[in-house]
Amino acid sequence: MAEKITTRSADYSQWYIDLVRSAKLADYSDVRGCMVIRPNGYAIWEKMQTALDRMFKETGHVNAYFPLFIPESFIAKEAEHIEGFAPECAVVTHGGGEELAEKLYVRPTSETIIWSSYKKWIQSYRDLPILINQWANVVRWEMRTRLFLRTTEFLWQEGHTAHATPEESQEEVVRMINVYKTFAENYMALPVIIGKKTDSEKFAGAVDTWCIEAMMQDSKALQAGTSHNLGQNFAKAFDCQFQTRDGKLDYVWATSWGVSTRLIGALIMAHSDDRGLVLPPKLATRQVVIIPILKGDKAAVCEKAHAISRTLSANGIPAFVDDSEQNSPGWKFAEYELQGIPLRIELGPRDIQNGTCIVARRDTLEKTELALDDTLSVSISEILNAIQQNLFDRALEFRNEHTFEASSYSEFREMVENGFVIAHWDGTAETEAKIKEETKATIRVLPEEPDYISRYAMHEAGTCIYSGNPAAQKAVFAKAY
Amino acid sequence: MAEKITTRSADYSQWYIDLVRSAKLADYSDVRGCMVIRPNGYAIWEKMQTALDRMFKETGHVNAYFPLFIPESFIAKEAEHIEGFAPECAVVTHGGGEELAEKLYVRPTSETIIWSSYKKWIQSYRDLPILINQWANVVRWEMRTRLFLRTTEFLWQEGHTAHATPEESQEEVVRMINVYKTFAENYMALPVIIGKKTDSEKFAGAVDTWCIEAMMQDSKALQAGTSHNLGQNFAKAFDCQFQTRDGKLDYVWATSWGVSTRLIGALIMAHSDDRGLVLPPKLATRQVVIIPILKGDKAAVCEKAHAISRTLSANGIPAFVDDSEQNSPGWKFAEYELQGIPLRIELGPRDIQNGTCIVARRDTLEKTELALDDTLSVSISEILNAIQQNLFDRALEFRNEHTFEASSYSEFREMVENGFVIAHWDGTAETEAKIKEETKATIRVLPEEPDYISRYAMHEAGTCIYSGNPAAQKAVFAKAY
Ligand SMILES: [Zn+2]
Numbered sequence: 001m002a003e004k005i006t007t008r009s010a011d012y013s014q015w016y017i018d019l020v021r022s023a024k025l026a027d028y029s030d031v032r033g034c035m036v037i038r039p040n041g042y043a044i045w046e047k048m049q050t051a052l053d054r055m056f057k058e059t060g061h062v063n064a065y066f067p068l069f070i071p072e073s074f075i076a077k078e079a080e081h082i083e084g085f086a087p088e089c090a091v092v093t094h095g096g097g098e099e100l101a102e103k104l105y106v107r108p109t110s111e112t113i114i115w116s117s118y119k120k121w122i123q124s125y126r127d128l129p130i131l132i133n134q135w136a137n138v139v140r141w142e143m144r145t146r147l148f149l150r151t152t153e154f155l156w157q158e159g160h161t162a163h164a165t166p167e168e169s170q171e172e173v174v175r176m177i178n179v180y181k182t183f184a185e186n187y188m189a190l191p192v193i194i195g196k197k198t199d200s201e202k203f204a205g206a207v208d209t210w211c212i213e214a215m216m217q218d219s220k221a222l223q224a225g226t227s228h229n230l231g232q233n234f235a236k237a238f239d240c241q242f243q244t245r246d247g248k249l250d251y252v253w254a255t256s257w258g259v260s261t262r263l264i265g266a267l268i269m270a271h272s273d274d275r276g277l278v279l280p281p282k283l284a285t286r287q288v289v290i291i292p293i294l295k296g297d298k299a300a301v302c303e304k305a306h307a308i309s310r311t312l313s314a315n316g317i318p319a320f321v322d323d324s325e326q327n328s329p330g331w332k333f334a335e336y337e338l339q340g341i342p343l344r345i346e347l348g349p350r351d352i353q354n355g356t357c358i359v360a361r362r363d364t365l366e367k368t369e370l371a372l373d374d375t376l377s378v379s380i381s382e383i384l385n386a387i388q389q390n391l392f393d394r395a396l397e398f399r400n401e402h403t404f405e406a407s408s409y410s411e412f413r414e415m416v417e418n419g420f421v422i423a424h425w426d427g428t429a430e431t432e433a434k435i436k437e438e439t440k441a442t443i444r445v446l447p448e449e450p451d452y453i454s455r456y457a458m459h460e461a462g463t464c465i466y467s468g469n470p471a472a473q474k475a476v477f478a479k480a481y
Numbered sequence: 482m483a484e485k486i487t488t489r490s491a492d493y494s495q496w497y498i499d500l501v502r503s504a505k506l507a508d509y510s511d512v513r514g515c516m517v518i519r520p521n522g523y524a525i526w527e528k529m530q531t532a533l534d535r536m537f538k539e540t541g542h543v544n545a546y547f548p549l550f551i552p553e554s555f556i557a558k559e560a561e562h563i564e565g566f567a568p569e570c571a572v573v574t575h576g577g578g579e580e581l582a583e584k585l586y587v588r589p590t591s592e593t594i595i596w597s598s599y600k601k602w603i604q605s606y607r608d609l610p611i612l613i614n615q616w617a618n619v620v621r622w623e624m625r626t627r628l629f630l631r632t633t634e635f636l637w638q639e640g641h642t643a644h645a646t647p648e649e650s651q652e653e654v655v656r657m658i659n660v661y662k663t664f665a666e667n668y669m670a671l672p673v674i675i676g677k678k679t680d681s682e683k684f685a686g687a688v689d690t691w692c693i694e695a696m697m698q699d700s701k702a703l704q705a706g707t708s709h710n711l712g713q714n715f716a717k718a719f720d721c722q723f724q725t726r727d728g729k730l731d732y733v734w735a736t737s738w739g740v741s742t743r744l745i746g747a748l749i750m751a752h753s754d755d756r757g758l759v760l761p762p763k764l765a766t767r768q769v770v771i772i773p774i775l776k777g778d779k780a781a782v783c784e785k786a787h788a789i790s791r792t793l794s795a796n797g798i799p800a801f802v803d804d805s806e807q808n809s810p811g812w813k814f815a816e817y818e819l820q821g822i823p824l825r826i827e828l829g830p831r832d833i834q835n836g837t838c839i840v841a842r843r844d845t846l847e848k849t850e851l852a853l854d855d856t857l858s859v860s861i862s863e864i865l866n867a868i869q870q871n872l873f874d875r876a877l878e879f880r881n882e883h884t885f886e887a888s889s890y891s892e893f894r895e896m897v898e899n900g901f902v903i904a905h906w907d908g909t910a911e912t913e914a915k916i917k918e919e920t921k922a923t924i925r926v927l928p929e930e931p932d933y934i935s936r937y938a939m940h941e942a943g944t945c946i947y948s949g950n951p952a953a954q955k956a957v958f959a960k961a962y
């Protein structure tokens with residue numbers, strides 16, 4: 001079995017690294033800042049991809065693929081974009097043994113290379129909308145890396161859409177941030193807040209950046225997905241005009257939106273514990289492990305274990321048996337807890353005689369006795385649903401308990417060490433920067449969800465927590481990953 | 482609709498390019514040698530990925546992801562490997578605004594970066610086998626490019642396995658080339674010959690390269706997939722030893738195998754015609770288009786068309802309706818023939834009265850009348866199966882008709898302009914090179930399939946077609962893509 005994992009209370013950062021490596025989710029490679037996503041980690045990404053890809057297609061999108069390389073002159077076409085991205089790019093200067101006439105940037109994001117194609121595809125309103133998604137790798141040079149959360153290369157999807165009107169593109173931006181929220185909450189069991197970023201936190205080249213913001217177990221914030229309203233910025237940069245329905249010329253309206261393998265880091269940090277990974281059943285490739293207790297008539301116990309496994313799998317519950325004699329049941333319990341298998345079935349000769357088995361939940365570690373009859377699949381399925389729901393409820397309760405409303409800056413400074421702080425903000429970048437400098441907390445999100453807004457009276461006018469100036473609204477502040 | 486497509490007989494190369502661009506499968510990008518895979522083309526790749534990924538998993542493989550960048554010193558560790566690949570690499574020299582201490586190669590293939598990880602993961606025979614596949618983009622600088630067939634960047638999968646014995650790795654090599662053959666024949670409807678490459682055509686760093694070789698409609702050969710026996714070459718290069726079952730130390734045995742988006746090019750060139758793409762039903766995201774003839778009671782015709790579409794889809798036959806009034810039925814017929822939709826249903830008010838519809842096959846362009854009753858889904862399904870089979874049969878017949886046995890070099894030179902030529906070869910690289918120089922034909926494959934071997938008496942000794950020296954076997958020669 002793997003090395004011991006540091007406890008969360010002892011050292012949260014070290015716990016995370018230990019867990020990722022012990023559960024064989026990922027590893028640093030010999031290339032600075034780049035990770036190897038190991039099969040256990042990649043399996044989570046595959047489950048995420050399948051769910052998201054279906055949701056993208058259900059909302060009318062298709063997949064395509066654009067080049068990895070972006071000519072320097074393209075990146076330079078949108079002023080804010082190059083300022084934001086050029087410093088963190090990897091640059092190809094040689095190809096096929098020769099120095100290139102123009103440097104190629106390894107894509108940090110694909111707006112520019114994609115809009116150079118869209119320009120050719122769009123002449124008239126009849127060519128719109130274009131609703132394309134791409135699954136790809138991207139590279140952003142990082143000085144301080146952390147597996148899954150911040151690495152030089154990562155995997156993601158990036159949607160890039162083109163529309164005839166600003167209303168349509170705004171609708172798309174909101175539609176996709178809601179798709180992300182549904183995915184985060186229903187699959188990852190991760191409660192998130194939808195809202196906008198402030199100007200200082202938005203995407204380089206966007207008019208508006210919408211995000212979903214989540215809380216980790218150390219009460220820090222993590223941005224889990226973004227959806228950008230790009231206005232006509234990229235269409236103007238690439239001179240992409242179209243003939244409108246009433247015969248005029250206009251620039252095309254754009255959006256882009258993405259989530260990445262960073263979500264795997266969020267998943268780990270939201271739910272896992274000192275024993276290892278805790279996976280929501282909907283993202284587990286293997287939902288049930290059956291461990292036969294090999295005493296007495298071993299063959300009979302194994303046979304029964306495999307029969308149960310087949311029945312569960314036939315009922316849509318992916319199960320497997322570990323009947324290796326090399327390792328003890330106790331070793332196996334620990335190993336599959338580390339790997340985050342949602343349910344464990346323990347099955348001994350006595351259980352079979354009694355017509356029962358012991359079922360242990362990964363989330364609560366609770367054990368229950370279940371009857372070994374026709375009701376088993378249904379019972380197991382109910383427990384898996386309960387785990388999925390419990391992970392969400394637990395995370396939401398944690399977030400609520402760690403969300404504070406500050407009425408003074410000194411209170412704010414204390415509270416922000418322990419969670420999200422809701423406070424009045426005067427709307428200036430200056431105040432935002434000062435607070436960041438003094439507390440390391442940033443404005444994570446200006447919520448756009450009616451429930452959240454009314455619960456915390458986000459739109460109530462007041463006095464800025466920092467400057468004392470009038471504030472039209474409150475913001476959610478936190479330290480973040 | 483799209484521009485006119487050049488006919489195959491007028492200019493086969495131009496036909497291919499016209500088709501790829503008119504059917505919106507792919508396009509050149511503004512980055513030299515790199516293509517944009519458009520949604521229609523990417524949809525084919527997604528179908529291929531789904532089928533292959535399932536076959537890989539059924540044979541025990543799991544997916545993972547390794548870095549895009551490879552340090553120069555890694556590529557250099559295997560002598561043949563660097564000689565083969567370094568000249569065609571894209572090289573990153575700057576990252577994060579600074580010049581790098583060591584150059585990074587954009588992966589042309591991942592043996593070296595993967596074996597630098599395997600070295601850390603493998604200590605004992607208990608850690609073996611490792612059966613990993615990766616879906617990724619790779620870059621090989623190309624001077625002369627052709628959409629899908631040869632581009633600087635392309636998408637592929639690369640399997641990389643590690644084994645305790647040479648027997649096991651050899652088994653894996655053969656298992657995977659057979660998986661590729663099954664995929665090519667059952668999904669792509671493309672008959673292929675399994676065999677080995679000669680030393681001059683094998684992978685840089687391999688002991689042996691197995692391949693599947695196919696014939697296109699211009700009777701040229703196309704290598705559709707490879708499976709390499711890497712022996713202990715990469716384990717030695719990365720000093721990857723393991724403790725064997727009997728307590729000794731040995732180097733690990735390796736294989737690698739891959740297919741790429743090149744298969745889309747093969748698919749097009751094998752089956753398509755002067756009207757456009759012809760897709761085997763198993764690789765078509767949309768198998769049936771229903772075109773209502775909008776005369777008389779338009780609403781009733783549309784309603785019936787949608788009802789048929791729903792019924793087919795519910796029976797596992799993805800169908801859709803084009804009831805737009807903007808374009809004529811004739812325009813639609815041509816457009817969906819161009820796009821390669823396997824079956825078209827034409828449905829007018831009179832058909833509905835008669836309780837029938839017209840069904841047109843894309844492969845033969847034949848029309849049949851079918852009854853609009855409960856038998857429709859079954860009938861459609863049978864026709865789709867017949868199309869899948871017919872495409873294969875037709876391609877196999879074409880290959881057989883264009884396979885010749887040469888008994889003299891002058892005969893050889895003529896025959897090789899029209900297909901595969903089977904001829905005695907003295908086994909030397911010198912003869913191979915001379916024939917290539919004089920005829921542009923290369924040895925495509927030394928067949929390893931009993932049927933093919935006996936049909937053409939491949940293992941019969943004789944006299945080399947070129948040198949007149951004794952020849953222990955025959956080889957399959959052809960001009961190739
Ligand atoms: Zn608001």
Ligand SMILES: [Zn+2]
Nearest residue numbers: 928929934940
């Ligand atoms: Zn042989």
